[in-house]
Amino acid sequence: MPPSSPHVAIVGAGPAGSSAATFLAQQGARVTLLERNHFPRDKTCGDGCTPRALWMLERLGLGALPGTEAAMVDSVYTISPGGVVLEIGIPARLFGGKACAIPRQVLDERLVQRAVQAGAELREGVRVEGIERDASGILLRCRDGEPLRADVVLGCDGSPSVVRRALGAPDFPEHEGAFAVRAYYENVQLSHPRSMAFFWEEELLPAYGWIFPLPGGRANVGLGMRADQLAASGAKLPELMEKFCASPNVARELAGARRLGKVKGHHLPFGSFARHTIFDRALLLGDAAGFVNPLTGEGIEFALESGAFAAEAVAEAVASGDFSARGLGGYGRRWETRFRTAFHLNRRLMRAFERPRLLDRIFRAADRSARVRDELIDILSGEATSISWRFLAAVVLGR
Ligand SMILES: Cc1cc2nc3c(=O)[nH]c(=O)nc-3n(C[C@H](O)[C@H](O)[C@H](O)COP(=O)(O)OP(=O)(O)OC[C@H]3O[C@@H](n4cnc5c(N)ncnc54)[C@H](O)[C@@H]3O)c2cc1C
Incomplete structure (x- = not known):
């Protein structure tokens, strides 16, 4: 970046925020990363990192995750509604053929440490409540804190997003999002400990569930369903989760295991509705933009990659001296090229996977x-x- 480096304020230090902060700080930008929580903090998630997410972690300098923190997997194990069982190895052509599961409490702390090491300033316990834009910059209003001025703001505050709302982007319609729940188990002895397991239980469709192995004999077990279908069914996800855990295929995997803590849930926005991401002096990344695979519910890889795309777009805006939506437009061109087709294909495939x-x-x-x-x-x-x-x-x- 040129000598007059911009000040970029990033709201939210999840994978999107920490990735953008790392890449921007490496380019020489002044970065302030605002996070309402204190690390280490939990985030309700399945904890699964796809091969592409692992590749992004490598790009961020976090390639070697110790076995005590991440469980490496090299295959996917699935059971269809009629009981067809498959175990498919992840081919080497997919970023080396490896994926992993790592508790978000651990992953997100590693990511934010990386951003700080790269030169970003982290302010924890700061909740952004609103933003105001004028010709000379952005003003972020923070609860219990001084307002912050910046040249550009990146909304990386997940779903629902305060920044998204302040920018006037619409909420996700019910049919363009899902709710998912997860619980941790200990003392787990999985039949396929190096696989990510997906279960489509006939009586729970269109919900589907997963078991992902974690280090130390633990596992992340969860279930998700499209929000409009959940509302129409009148069912409650925690109750569906109990049915899922009691179904024969899942109960067999969890025999002798103990649940740790509560069943927790959260909203997932679908990438098929991602279109409001670029504004004057502002970009939306990760879940705040809606970058989640509608079929699998995976969003970590998109959050991480959108951080790289945003950093490149900010560098272009700095070079042209134009922080308007037009000057930041390279962000849209990048993510549309990489994500758009997959989001729409997976939204269509979702219908097939419900039958x-x-x-x-x-x-x-x-x-x-x-x-x-x-x-x-x-x-x-x-x-x-x-x-x-x-x-x-x-x-x-x-x-
Ligand atoms: C049950 C469940 C299972 C899932 N399983 C998987 C999976 O296995 N693999 C996968 O890839 N994806 C999964 N996802 C999706 C994944 O969790 C998200 O896509 C991912 O976390 C998005 O990252 P992010 O950085 O955009 O947002 P987040 O991870 O949500 O981070 C947002 C950050 O912003 C902070 N924040 C929010 N508001 C403010 C504010 N006003 N001021 C300051 N800070 C703020 C939050 O505290 C948080 O740290 C799952 C989601 C759910 C709900």
């Missing part, structure tokens, strides 16, 4: 054909951007 017989056919086809398995692992890893005719033919024709 038990169709899901059984997909899994049977994958069991028969290495080519279909290859596409299915791309879908479950969040890397698919299209579905081939061969895949469709194998599912529809059953051969």
